[in-house]
Amino acid sequence: MFIEIKNLSKVYNKYFAVNKINFQIEKNKTVGLLGPNGCGKTTTIGMMLGLVSPTGGEILIDNKNINSFRRDDILKRFNFASPYVELPKKLTVKQNLEIYGRLYGIKNLNSRINEISEDLEIKSFFNRKTGELSSGQKNRVSLAKSLINEPEILLLDEPTASLDPDIGDFIRSYIQEYKLKNKVTILLASHNMNEVERLCDSIIMMKKGKIIDSGTCEDLIQKHGRNNLEETFLKLARSKNEL
Amino acid sequence: MNFSKIYALGLRHLYLIKNSFPRLLDLIYWPTVQIFLWGFISKFFTLNSEYYNNTVGIILTAAILYDFLFRASISFNMMFLEEIWSRNFTNLFIAPIRIREIIAALTLTAILRTLIGLVPAVLIAIPLFGVSVLNLGVPLIFLLISLYLFGITLGLLVTSGLLRYGPSFENIAWASLFFLAPLGCIYYPIEILPNSLQFIARGLPLVHIFEEMRSILMSNSVSYFNILKSISISVVYFIFGVIVFYLSYFGAKKRGTLINMGE
Numbered sequence: 001m002f003i004e005i006k007n008l009s010k011v012y013n014k015y016f017a018v019n020k021i022n023f024q025i026e027k028n029k030t031v032g033l034l035g036p037n038g039c040g041k042t043t044t045i046g047m048m049l050g051l052v053s054p055t056g057g058e059i060l061i062d063n064k065n066i067n068s069f070r071r072d073d074i075l076k077r078f079n080f081a082s083p084y085v086e087l088p089k090k091l092t093v094k095q096n097l098e099i100y101g102r103l104y105g106i107k108n109l110n111s112r113i114n115e116i117s118e119d120l121e122i123k124s125f126f127n128r129k130t131g132e133l134s135s136g137q138k139n140r141v142s143l144a145k146s147l148i149n150e151p152e153i154l155l156l157d158e159p160t161a162s163l164d165p166d167i168g169d170f171i172r173s174y175i176q177e178y179k180l181k182n183k184v185t186i187l188l189a190s191h192n193m194n195e196v197e198r199l200c201d202s203i204i205m206m207k208k209g210k211i212i213d214s215g216t217c218e219d220l221i222q223k224h225g226r227n228n229l230e231e232t233f234l235k236l237a238r239s240k241n242e243l
Numbered sequence: 244m245n246f247s248k249i250y251a252l253g254l255r256h257l258y259l260i261k262n263s264f265p266r267l268l269d270l271i272y273w274p275t276v277q278i279f280l281w282g283f284i285s286k287f288f289t290l291n292s293e294y295y296n297n298t299v300g301i302i303l304t305a306a307i308l309y310d311f312l313f314r315a316s317i318s319f320n321m322m323f324l325e326e327i328w329s330r331n332f333t334n335l336f337i338a339p340i341r342i343r344e345i346i347a348a349l350t351l352t353a354i355l356r357t358l359i360g361l362v363p364a365v366l367i368a369i370p371l372f373g374v375s376v377l378n379l380g381v382p383l384i385f386l387l388i389s390l391y392l393f394g395i396t397l398g399l400l401v402t403s404g405l406l407r408y409g410p411s412f413e414n415i416a417w418a419s420l421f422f423l424a425p426l427g428c429i430y431y432p433i434e435i436l437p438n439s440l441q442f443i444a445r446g447l448p449l450v451h452i453f454e455e456m457r458s459i460l461m462s463n464s465v466s467y468f469n470i471l472k473s474i475s476i477s478v479v480y481f482i483f484g485v486i487v488f489y490l491s492y493f494g495a496k497k498r499g500t501l502i503n504m505g506e
Contacts, residue, residue, distance in 0.1 A: 046501075050337070051333065051336060051496065052496060071341055071342075072341050075338065078337065084330075085331070088329045089329050090259050090263055090266075090329070092258075092262070099252075099255045102248065103338040105248070129262065131329075145334070
C-alpha cells in the first residue's frame with residue numbers, strides 16, 4: 001500500500017482531535033476525506049504534511065515511517081493547496097511560482113511554470129500581484145503552486161470552496177484531467193459532495209476525530225439507503241451514535 | 244545546506260522590497276530620521292559636555308551601531324511576520340526546506356535589508372555632521388559581526404515566541420530591543436549602572452561593543468581581546484537562540500499551531 005495511516009491520534013489537552021484512525025490509500029488513487037467541521041480532517045492533513053506531531057500512531061509511505069525520511073526528502077514528494085492558505089500577496093503570480101519552483105528544486109523551472117500556467121489559464125495575470133486577484137484566480141494560482149513539483153501525493157483542502165460554479169467546475173475538470181495524465185495520489189477534503197463523487201475513487205467519513213465509515217460513493221449511498229452522497233453525509237453527520 | 248533554497252527564500256523577500264516603493268522608503272526612512280536626531284544631539288553634547296569634548300560624534304556613532312543591531316533584529320522578525328501576515332506560513336513550512344535553511348535564509352537576507360536602510364543614513368552623516376563610522380577602522384568589521392549575531396539572536400528569540408504564542412507575540416517583537424537598550428550601555432559608560440545591573444550588563448555583548456567603540460574613538464586604543472569577548476558572547480547567545488527556535492518549532496508542531504498560523 002502506498003500510504004498507510006495506522007492508529008493515528010492527536011490529542012489536545014485530553015481532547016481527541018483525531019482518535020486512532022486507520023486508512024490506506026493505493027498509489028494513484030483519489031480518496032475523499034469527508035466530515036462535519038471540526039471532525040479532524042485538517043488535523044489529519046496537518047499530520048501528513050508534518051505540520052502537526054501525532055500524539056500516537058504512524059504514517060507510512062511505501063511501508064516506511066514518514067519520520068524516517070529527511071524532512072526535505074519527503075516534503076518534495078508532497079504538495080498541498082487550500083483556499084485558507086495563501087501565497088505572498090505582494091509578489092506577482094510569476095514571482096510566487098518562481099520562488100516555490102526554486103524551493104522545490106524544479107529543473108527547467110521556466111518551462112514548468114509556462115506549462116502549468118497555460119494549463120491553468122493563469123498567464124493573462126502572470127505579472128499581477130497575487131493579492132490583487134479574484135478568489136477564482138487565486139485558487140488557480142494556489143493549485144499551480146501545488147502542482148509545480150508534480151507531487152506524488154497531493155493534499156487538497158476544500159479546493160473549490162467559495163468559488164462560483166463556473167470556476168469551481170474548471171478546477172474540478174482540471175484535477176480530473178490532471179489525474180488521468182499524471183501519476184498522483186490525492187487526498188481531498190471537501191464539503192462539496194458533487195466534487196467528491198466526481199473526483200474520488202473512495203471516501204472516508206470522519207466525525208469527532210474518528211472514521212465512522214468508508215468505501216466507494218456508490219457503496220456508501222447504497223449501504224445507508226440514501227439517494228445521493230449529500231443525503232448519506234447528512235445521515236452520518238447527524239447520527240447520534242457512531243456507526 | 245542547500246544554497247539554492249536559501250537563495251529562493253531570500254529572493255522572496257527581495258522581490259517584496261523590489262515590488263513596493265513604500266516598503267523601500269520605510270526601510271530607509273527610520274534610520275535616516277535616527278541619524279538626524281542623534282546627529283544634532285551628538286553635536287550639542289560635543290560642544291557642551293566635558294566627557295565628550297574633542298571627540299566628535301561618539302553618540303552618533305553609537306546611534307548608528309545601535310541602529311545596525313536594531314535593523315538586523317527587526318529585519319529578521321519582519322521577514323518572519325511577513326509569512327504570517329500573508330498567510331503563507333503553511334506553504335513555507337510544507338516546502339522541502341530544512342529549518343536550518345530557513346534560519347540561514349532569514350539571517351542572510353536580514354543583512355541586505357539592514358544595509359539598504361542604514362547605508363544611506365551613514366552616508367548622510369558624513370557631510371552633514373562630519374561623522375563617519377569608518378573612523379573606527381578595521382575593528383568596525385568585528386564590532387558589526389558581533390552586533391549582527393546578537394541582533395539575529397534577538398530575532399530568533401522573538402520568532403520563537405511567535406511560533407510559541409502566535410501573532411499575538413508581535414508586540415514583543417517591537418519591544419524586545421528597547422528592553423535591552425538600557426543595559427547595553429550604548430550612550431554611556433557601564434559605571435553609570437548600579438552594581439547589580441552592571442553584573443547583568445557584562446553578560447551582554449552590547450556593553451563590550453560600545454565600551455570598545457568609545458575606547459577607540461576617545462583614546463584611539465583597540466583591545467582585540469574585548470572585541471573577541473563580545474563576539475564570543477554573541478556566538479553563545481546565537482547558539483542559544485537557534486536551540487530555542489528549534490524547541491519552539493517542535494513545540495508548535497506538538498500544539499498544532501503551525502497549521503493555523505496567520506488565520
